[in-house]
Amino acid sequence: MARQGRDGARRTTLATPWWALACAALVACDGPPDRTPTLGNADAARGRQLVADKGCVACHTFPDVKWPRGGLGPSLEDFGRQGLIAGRLPNQPGVLMQFIRNAPALVPGTAMPATPMSDQEATDVTAYLLTLKSR
Amino acid sequence: MSQPTSSRSSLAESLSGWPPPVLDPHGPFSNTVTTLAWVLIALVTLIFVLVCAAMWVALYGSDELRAKLGGERVVRWFGLIIPAGVLFLLLAWGTTMVAGMTTIKGDELRMRVSGNIYWWRVSYLDSAGKEILADANELHIPVGRPVVVDMVSEDVIHSFWVPKLGGKMDMIPGRTNRLKLQADKPGSYGGQCAEFCGGAHSLMGFVVVAHPAADWQRWLDTRRAVAPVADLGVEALRGRQLFSEVGCAACHRVAGTSAQGLSGPDLTHVGSRRSLGAGILPNNRGTLIGWIGDSQSIKPNNRMPAYRSLPAAELNALAAYMESLR
Numbered sequence: 001m002a003r004q005g006r007d008g009a010r011r012t013t014l015a016t017p018w019w020a021l022a023c024a025a026l027v028a029c030d031g032p033p034d035r036t037p038t039l040g041n042a043d044a045a046r047g048r049q050l051v052a053d054k055g056c057v058a059c060h061t062f063p064d065v066k067w068p069r070g071g072l073g074p075s076l077e078d079f080g081r082q083g084l085i086a087g088r089l090p091n092q093p094g095v096l097m098q099f100i101r102n103a104p105a106l107v108p109g110t111a112m113p114a115t116p117m118s119d120q121e122a123t124d125v126t127a128y129l130l131t132l133k134s135r
Numbered sequence: 136m137s138q139p140t141s142s143r144s145s146l147a148e149s150l151s152g153w154p155p156p157v158l159d160p161h162g163p164f165s166n167t168v169t170t171l172a173w174v175l176i177a178l179v180t181l182i183f184v185l186v187c188a189a190m191w192v193a194l195y196g197s198d199e200l201r202a203k204l205g206g207e208r209v210v211r212w213f214g215l216i217i218p219a220g221v222l223f224l225l226l227a228w229g230t231t232m233v234a235g236m237t238t239i240k241g242d243e244l245r246m247r248v249s250g251n252i253y254w255w256r257v258s259y260l261d262s263a264g265k266e267i268l269a270d271a272n273e274l275h276i277p278v279g280r281p282v283v284v285d286m287v288s289e290d291v292i293h294s295f296w297v298p299k300l301g302g303k304m305d306m307i308p309g310r311t312n313r314l315k316l317q318a319d320k321p322g323s324y325g326g327q328c329a330e331f332c333g334g335a336h337s338l339m340g341f342v343v344v345a346h347p348a349a350d351w352q353r354w355l356d357t358r359r360a361v362a363p364v365a366d367l368g369v370e371a372l373r374g375r376q377l378f379s380e381v382g383c384a385a386c387h388r389v390a391g392t393s394a395q396g397l398s399g400p401d402l403t404h405v406g407s408r409r410s411l412g413a414g415i416l417p418n419n420r421g422t423l424i425g426w427i428g429d430s431q432s433i434k435p436n437n438r439m440p441a442y443r444s445l446p447a448a449e450l451n452a453l454a455a456y457m458e459s460l461r
């Protein structure tokens with residue numbers, strides 16, 4: 001009996017840190033919190049139109065734009081799966097939104113110029129870029 | 136679909152939208168084309184209905200009617216006399232109506248557009264036909280006044296077409312055709328090469344900008360005046376130096392500088408153009424960089440090589456210089 005009780009006690013003491021670890025693991029799955037503006041009101045279709053209207057297509061290739069298929073800058077055909085922007089910045093909505101409006105401020109020396117855009121336009125283009133994933 | 140924005144390239148504007156540009160005239164000469172189109176559509180619809188009715192009679196009509204339909208009289212009238220008459224009247228009416236689109240009175244403004252492999256050379260002429268101002272890919276006209284445009288080609292056959300302002304006119308090497316354009320309202324009107332001229336034919340666009348008459352005269356006087364050397368920033372100055380160093384000046388002309396190349400578009404006022412690459416891209420820093428660095432990916436087989444040897448700073452400098460040429 002005493003032995004049994006001792007076993008039970010040991011079990012409970014072991015169980016507590018195991019649960020804590022499981023919870024920690026679950027939280028870790030979400031990655032570091034992304035404190036960025038939400039893309040809730042974004043319109044990816046409008047973003048696609050803007051990519052043509054602003055002339056992004058002069059340097060970048062997009063999967064659903066037939067022409068022009070600019071070759072000076074990197075192809076964005078799989079951009080939504082890409083980890084880094086310009087090989088330097090985390091590919092997160094907030095960062096991307098700043099980068100498309102003012103690339104030289106974030107990546108000095110880049111040939112990609114600052115492009116004037118309203119908040120809504122930047123949100124739409126960001127949403128569109130993040131949809132670009134090849135199957 | 137979202138509404139086209141002002142930065143949208145003329146090419147997209149000239150070929151899309153509702154009503155289709157061909158049925159949306161903005162001047163007397165395009166109005167002629169549209170009237171002709173509607174009359175033809177109406178006539179053809181009438182004939183279609185008549186043929187359907189005849190078919191119905193042939194299949195389900197009474198014996199008497201079917202005998203009449205198969206008789207010699209019907210064949211003589213509906214197969215010969217009426218079609219010949221209608222076609223003759225249509226030809227006479229069409230020819231008289233369309234004649235107004237090319238008759239030249241002599242007091243019109245004169246301009247010239249020369250087709251080149253995937254771009255257009257533009258010249259403003261005096262009454263004697265001498266060039267007074269050179270430009271490319273964009274034609275500025277006054278509202279409410281007919282303009283006679285000489286159509287020539289410097290290589291293959293092209294066709295000039297600004298659907299909202301006038302008819303379509305071929306540009307044939309060794310020949311000068313004439314087309315009249317007129318806009319009733321100020322605005323930008325998109326155009327497009329309408330004769331297959333090579334791989335990037337569909338990327339050969341054009342813009343006509345119509346100004347109120349007084350504004351147009353002012354615009355012309357400013358353009359013709361000797362441009363004062365603009366205060367260039369450091370970047371644009373570096374760009375001007377690079378323009379001759381990397382070879383741009385061999386093909387492009389910038390009035391008032393040593394750059395006097397004539398085989399490519401005149402860049403004296405490139406910074407003020409509404410589009411880039413002959414009506415296919417908005418004109419801004421980014422598209423300038425993209426075009427200079429790799430125009431071949433944008434418009435395959437155009438005659439400008441891709442300058443992939445230029446680093447980002449030099450591309451930016453050249454683009455800044457282009458932006459300063461207003």
